[in-house]
Amino acid sequence: MGARCQQGFPQTRYGPNCELKCTCKNGGLCNPVDGSCTCGPGWTGNYCDEECSPGYYGPGCRFNCTCENSGVCSRFSGSCECLQGYSGRDCEHACLHGFYGLNCAHICDCKNGASCDATSGQCICPAGFHGSQCEKECPPGMFGDNCHQFCDCESENSCHPVTGKCLCPPGRTGAKCEAGTSPVPRDAPPTHG
Known part of the structure; x- marks a missing residue:
């Protein structure tokens, strides 16, 4: 029956005598018996044709994103892309005094005890x-x-x-x-x- 489809047809056919064509999209894996799809990271839906909703990631979009401070979550890995002025795995840290920019990687160059804007680096x-x-x-x-x-x-x-x-x-x-x-x-x- 469908279990033999795994041997002769690599994830493209299913059902009795492997006569039905799989309809999984975006790298989704097809069940050789019933044709249901198991979605890969970043995709969901019956045919793996829907992107994860904001706030979710991973295979079948089953995991909650943990990004803070408006960080953008990768729907594939769950990693966070921080806005300027924040750093950390989950964008949980505001830049320390004296630093600014993307991942707080830039050093402020202000004189006379001035602080700098954590986003732009402009001296205050x-x-x-x-x-x-x-x-x-x-x-x-x-x-x-x-x-x-x-x-x-x-x-x-x-x-x-x-x-x-x-x-x-x-x-x-x-x-x-x-x-x-x-x-x-x-x-x-x-x-x-």
Whole structure:
């Protein structure tokens, strides 16, 4: 009967006298007795003509994928292809500080304590710095994140590049360096009041 089909016809025929043609697709194995298909990795359906649904893999799509953080699961092997910014067998690890990109394989090149975006590697400058690598301190008259804020000081001197606090020159005082101070002679008696 059908069991003899294995000997003379390699997985292409089945049934009595091997007279029926197997209809398995995509490398599916045909049962020599009843013609049913056993699907290989990545395929399912009666004729192994349907790809695994997302989240499943392996022979007949019987196994659940374990990819995390939107990693893409191979329907054949179950291996995970991680998005940029993640690594690990199941894409379970975000890039460590100082690394970025596909499988976190690239080293950030940022200065002055800046961090970098785990996906693109773009430097994220701390307040008081700017530039593609955060290598430049804010220019005079500017402060804050990416040096986008203007100092509000009356003196020609600038402000602190991080806080924006006015840095008053000698002879000036006040929050905006708006007040003048009168010099005190060295030999003047102290005033008590």
